Amino acid sequence: MSEITCECGHVNPEGTVLCEACGKPFEENQHLNDNKPEQLLNMRYDGSARRSQTYQRTIVDKIWNFFSSVKIGVSIIIILVIASALGTVFPQEMYLPPGSDPTTHYKEQYGILGQIYYQLGFHNLYSSWWYLLLLAMLGVSIVIASIDRFVPLFKTLRKQKPKRHVNFMKKQRIFGETTSTDIDYKRLKKNLKSKRYKIHEEEGHLLAEKNRFSRWGPYVNHIGLILVLLGAMLRFVPAMYMDEFLWVREGETKEIAGTDGLYYIKNEDFILETYDMEDEANSQFQESLQNQSGPVPENYQTNAVIYERTDLPVVPGKEPELEKVREAEARVNHPIELDNGISLYQASYQQNEFSSMTFKLHDKGNEDTDYGQFTVNLIEPKDEYTLDNGTTIRLERYFPEFELQDGEPTQVSKFPRNPAFIFEVKVPGEETEVSFAGIGVNIDASGENDYKVGLVDFQTRDVTGLTVKRDYTLPIIAFGAAIFMIGVIQGMYWNHRRIWIQPKDTGVWVAGHTNKNWFALKKDIDRIVADTGIEPPVDQQEEKDEAERGNDDGIISDKQ
Incomplete structure (x- = not known):
């Protein structure tokens, strides 16, 4: 690419708006209005040459230019916001009640909209390939846009010199000329230092600068956002993030997910404590408690035993050899923590779940008989x-949660909340009979059975629901959020201020620039030049605005 050689001798990359050495404006790159020669300088990125504005030939250039566009980045953010909102219309699949079948749940609960929601894949929206692709595109856009602007701006600010071109000085927003040779430069420098400006001097020309670090605030923001996005995407890597749900019945021992068979948990006892309505200690909650339809849980916890498997590696089909590690309690907001970063949170419970049912075989017309x-x-x-008498009873079908739909028995869930069974009864020497038995139901499908299977007794037990969670991404997200807030503070509460002072044969010129808060810069300069013999500069933009308003008022008056 061709380069631009300034009259000062400095060679600038193509696309440079202001010479990196002397600040001379290259009019062809300034994009100024030819009808307004007095137009102020375009100081965006200090006139540095950005790659996206220079190279446009290869496919790499086009990809770079596409992702460096602020409009593209904002568009991706808008699409992500809309997509994220769609994911909250109905619950995601991970939050459905345990045992629910998503293929039917959404239609049954939310009708045709729920069915469309499921068929479009919105039930697993945040793990869908296109949502992750959008996150990746946003990350790429942030990285490329930051590099495209940060690198040239950093180089330009590092190379700036006190001695600047005449047009650079005159076309700054804050500019003033003083015709006097009686200037107190000693006091001027003292005033600058009292305002914490760092002074650079070259052949009598001064550059006073402070708070340059604030210019990097947006880029610090971008670093924080990239870390947050990285942490969010790492949640789909099993080694970094896991969120599983585990139901463990009292007396049952189960493998803990995510431990590769190393750890097991046994539910020794589930405890549910409710608020006592008569207890004076709960008097402050009486009104809230009385508004509840039933007992209000005060505490529910799982008394558990953690075991470690000793016969590793795991052999399929072999009963594990377990060694007790410790006893622990899981309560709400007080998880059981394992050494490998996994925590077990008390999340749910199911009381009085059926664990076993005892039946007897008796004559159809006489329940007192017992075979x-x-x-x-x-x-x-x-x-x-x-x-004992040789009768064989075969379990043909088992419905853990039984429900009749259109006269046919169906299974609502896999949990034994309303068990029902279809038995085949084979008495020696007689034909096989079919019986349907459950709680409160006993049906002879043929109407010709001689025997009946009747319920004698049942046993129940409590079931605890534990969330098995491992999250190595949280520190990354938290660190990214902290970095982001540092960038916000850095760019919001400070602003980059520069003052150029150039001695002339007839006096002195003063120019100033800031990336924001021009009023504060103008006040700074007024205080600095006080009692130095230098006249306070003017805000040329304000003068132009006032002049235009005056012209507009005159035109309106003439028309009236």
């Missing part, structure tokens, strides 16, 4: 049961 009893374990039922 034998058998017990069905509702968690791991057997396929066949044999009574």
Whole structure:
């Protein structure tokens, strides 16, 4: 690419707006209005040459220019916001009730809109490929846009010199000329230092600067955003983030997800404590408690035992050899923490879940008869049961949560909340009979059975619901958020101020520039030049605005 050689001898990259050495404006790159020669300088990025504004030939250039555009970045953010909002219309699949089938749940609960929601894949929106692609595109846009602007701006600010071109001085927003040779430069420098300006001097020309670090605030923001996005995307890496749900019944021992078979948990006891309505200690909550339809839980916890498997590596089909590690309690907001970064949070519970049911075989017309009893374990039922008299009872079908729909038995969930069974009864020497039995229901489908399977007893137990969670991304997200806030503070509460002072044969010129808060800069300069023999400069933009307003008022008056 061709370069631009300034009259001062400095060679600038193509696309430079202001010479990096003397600040001379290159009119062809300033994009000024030819009808307004008095127009102020375009000081954006200090006139540095940005790659996206210079190279436009190869496919790499086009990709770079696409992602460096602020409009593209904002568009991606808007699409992400809309997509994220869509994900909150109905619950995501991970938050559905345990045992729910998403293929039917959304239609049953939310109608046709729920079905459309599911079919479009919005039930797993935040892990969908297109949502992750949008996050990646936003990250790429932030990185490229930052590099495209930061690198040339950093180089330009590092190279700036006190001695600047005449047009650079005259076309600054804050500018003033003083015709006098009686200037107190000693006092001027003292005033600058009292305002914490750093002074650079070259052949009598002064550059006073402070708060340059504030210019990097937006780029610090971008670093924070990139870290937050990285942390969010790492949540889809199993080694970095895990959020599973584990139901453990009292007396049951289960493997803890995410530990590769190393840790197991046994539910020794589930405890539920409710608020006592008569207790004076709860008097301040009486009104809230009385508005509840039932008992209000005060505490629910799981008394558990953590085991470690000792017979590693795991052999499929082999019963694990477990060694007790410790006893622990999981309460709301007080998880059980393991050494590998996994925490077990008390999240839910199910009281009085059926654990087993005992039946007997008796004559259809006489419940006092008893040909034998058998017990069905509702968690791991057997396929066949044999009574003492040789009768075989085969479990044909098992409905953990039974419900009749259109006269047909169906299974609502896999949890034994309303168990029902279809038994095949084979009495030696007689034909096989089919019976349908459950709680409060006993049906002879053929109407010709001689025997009946009747419920004798049942046992219940509590079930605890634990969230198994590991999150190595949270420190990354928190660190990114902290970096972002540092950038916000850095760019919001400070502003980059520069003052150029150039001695002339007939006096002195003063020019000033800031990236924001021009009023404060003007006040700074007025105080600095006080009692130095230098006249306070003017805000040329304000003078132009006032002149235009005056012209507009005159035109309106003439028309009236």
